[in-house]
Amino acid sequence: MDLFIDIITGLCFFIGSLSIIIGACGLIKLPDVFSRIHAAGMIDTGGTAFFLLGMILQTGWSLITVKLILIGVFIFFTSPVTSHVTANLARKKNLMPVGKKIGKLL
Amino acid sequence: MKSISLFVILLGLWLLMSGHYSFLITSLGVLSCAFCVYVARRAKLIDKEGLPLFFFPRLFNYLIWLFKEIFISNLNTAKVIISGKIEPETFTVKASQSTDVAKVTYANSITLTPGTVTTKIKDNMFEVHALNSDFGNDVRSNVMDKKVKWLEGDQ
Numbered sequence: 001m002d003l004f005i006d007i008i009t010g011l012c013f014f015i016g017s018l019s020i021i022i023g024a025c026g027l028i029k030l031p032d033v034f035s036r037i038h039a040a041g042m043i044d045t046g047g048t049a050f051f052l053l054g055m056i057l058q059t060g061w062s063l064i065t066v067k068l069i070l071i072g073v074f075i076f077f078t079s080p081v082t083s084h085v086t087a088n089l090a091r092k093k094n095l096m097p098v099g100k101k102i103g104k105l106l
Numbered sequence: 107m108k109s110i111s112l113f114v115i116l117l118g119l120w121l122l123m124s125g126h127y128s129f130l131i132t133s134l135g136v137l138s139c140a141f142c143v144y145v146a147r148r149a150k151l152i153d154k155e156g157l158p159l160f161f162f163p164r165l166f167n168y169l170i171w172l173f174k175e176i177f178i179s180n181l182n183t184a185k186v187i188i189s190g191k192i193e194p195e196t197f198t199v200k201a202s203q204s205t206d207v208a209k210v211t212y213a214n215s216i217t218l219t220p221g222t223v224t225t226k227i228k229d230n231m232f233e234v235h236a237l238n239s240d241f242g243n244d245v246r247s248n249v250m251d252k253k254v255k256w257l258e259g260d261q
Contacts, residue, residue, distance in 0.1 A: 019180060026187035034223065034235045035194055038183055042220040046180040066122045080217035087225040087235065097225075097235055099194030102242075106198060106226045106233045 009054040016050030023047065033090045034097040037083050044079035048072065108152045111159060113143045158207045160259055168257045175250070176219050179241065183220040186238055194235065195242050201230045202251055208258040215250055 019042055026039030052072045059065050116139040121127075124135060146152050154160075186192055203209050213224040213232055221241035226233035236242035244250075 019184065022184045022187055026183075029187065029190070030192065032194075034196075034225065035192060035237060037223050037235075038220050038237045039187060041217070041223070042180055042183050042187075045176050045218060045220060046184075049176075063122065063125045070119075070123075076218070077214075080214040083217050084213065084224055087223050091225050091233070097194055097196050099192075099196070102195060102197035104198070105196060106228045106231060 005057050009057045012050045012054035012057065016047050016054065019043070019046035019050065032098050033095060034087060037087055041079070041083055044075065044083075048075050108157055108159070109143050109147055112146065112152060112157055113139055116142055154205065155207050158205075161207075161211075161257060164257050164259070168253060171253060172215060172218070179219040179221045179244075182240065183237065186221070192237055193239060194237060195239060196225070196233065196235050197242060197246070198231050198233050199245055199248070199251070201232055202255055203230075203258050205258060208254055211257070212251060212254040215254065216245060 023039045023043035023046070026042065027036050030036050030039060049072065052068050056065050056068050059068065117136065120135045120139055121132075124131065126132075143152075146156070201209050201212050203212060209227070209230065213227060216222050216224045216232070216234060221237045222245050223235045224232050225235050234242075234245050236245065
């Protein structure tokens with residue numbers, strides 16, 4: 001059973017680090033601020049979620065599990081706010097995103 | 107009523123975070139939670155927005171659905187980044203929620219799913235930036251809008 005949990009944990013860490021690496025590549029590769037925020041969002045959600053899941057599997061049921069879940073909850077609430085603030089500031093400075101615009105923008 | 111529920115939430119958080127349960131330390135924790143509730147009441151922070159209790163009955167179902175969406179769009183974003191086929195598009199959508207908290211929840215949910223970001227909010231119109239027309243169609247189909255409307259309930 002221990003071996004089974006260890007394998008699952010390793011798999012979680014692998015997927016988490018894979019999504020962080022892909023997100024980091026996206027941060028460099030994508031063309032403008034708005035597209036790069038998507039890559040950062042991928043690191044925020046996919047990366048941290050899988051790492052926390054792996055750590056939760058390792059700790060079992062204890063107070064540390066609750067603290068790990070709370071870390072996840074706080075990241076879950078704060079990361080979209082920072083993404084939105086970055087995007088909103090870029091729009092306030094009249095930076096237009098590349099690509100097509102559908103309809104009249106605000 | 108709202109003050110009591112805030113006190114219970116704070117106390118639960120305190121008990122989970124501390125891990126020490128001797129009489130002195132626990133009573134100090136209870137005192138500090140009561141003081142926090144007193145300060146929040148004085149600053150008039152306890153209202154519908156500060157403590158959106160009407161979310162709680164349906165929150166669990168919504169979160170499961172949101173996690174599924176986040177997972178799927180994570181995969182799609184990874185595919186788009188690796189293949190390099192990006193056609194960014196910007197458009198506006200209408201939010202049908204009535205309370206501000208629900209609108210914020212909707213905008214946060216859009217931002218939280220990778221591939222779509224809310225860039226601007228004015229009254230009940232959101233300006234959304236999507237990495238690809240597939241992500242754009244997901245938001246324009248208003249599935250998430252209806253889910254958040256359902257989460258909000260009758261307000």
